[in-house]
Amino acid sequence: MVDNYYSDMEKFEAKFFSMALKLGRMENINYILYVTENLGIVRRNSIKRLKEKLILASTQTERLNNLTMKGFKCVSLPPFVFSRQELVKIAMASAITSGFLKPGHKVLCIVSRKANELVDSVILRSVGEGIDENVSYEFLKNTNIPAQLMEIMLELAVQIGFQGYEGINIGTIFVIGDTDNVMAKSKQIVLNPFQGYSEQDRNLYNPEFRQAIRAFTMLDGAFVVREDGVVLSAGRYLETSDIDIKVPLGLGSRHSAAAAITKMTQSVAIVVSETSGAVRIFKDGQMHLEIQSKNRLI
DSSP states (O other): OHHHHHHHHHHHHHHHHHHHHHHHTSTTOOEEEEEOSOGGGGGSHHHHTTGGGEEEEESOHHHHHHHHHTTOEEEEOOSSOOOHHHHHHHHHHHHHHTTSOOTTOEEEEEEOOSTTOSOSEEEEEETTOGGGTTOOOGGGTTSOOOHHHHHHHHHHHHHHHHHOBTTBOOOEEEEESOHHHHHHTEEESSOOTTTTOOTTTTBTTSHHHHHHHGGGGGSSSEEEEOTTSBEEEEEEEEOOTTSOOOOOTTOOHHHHHHHHHHHHSSOEEEEEOTTTOOEEEEETTEEEEEEOOOSOOO
């Protein structure tokens, strides 16, 4: 009985995968983004025939490098456990910065989360829709900040702006990258809540940590985030009073501090507005992106 069940499931999985590939062949689909740990699948003729249309996303960097040398389009994923929706967003962000995907492209995303599975989800996405409507990641040029991390942090910032914390509106700053200089140009104004924790436990790629970090947005000061997603500190005062910065009218000291630190360093700052919940990104002392919080809960 059990053997028959697994046999039937394998047959269903194979048929589902075949139908997903058939959908991907349609003319109005620009690319198939296959998010998988089952990279052995590329040996199938059905995959080889879609080589020009296929983008592979996986955590297996070495195998991806070998496939890239064979002419496949590949993007690497961070080695954390994500939901299917998060996997798709992170893989798409990587494919955008790699130059494979452009605004307006229709992408059929095929997802399998386990190495022994062909596929368990199919998602249709258009590049430029949803939260990343105006996000081109062009502002990340000349930084070491991966688009994958920026996608995760934007999602987190929008959630903070939309939901607040326990019924309270919250404003905060995340400063990402060039952390040696950022730490040198800031000071601790409260005890660092992340002192003594392992880098794995305080990495923003870790979904469990992202849930926990919202409690620390109640602290005064900024978060300092390394390019690999590790949060070095919270509660940092950004010492930027001597920098002449102009921000749009109506934006206060938090935005001015974010603009100033990005002018003094090679960092990128994400600001969540306490009053409106809007999320704004600063680099080189200038605002590069604004996402307004719609239908705010509080």
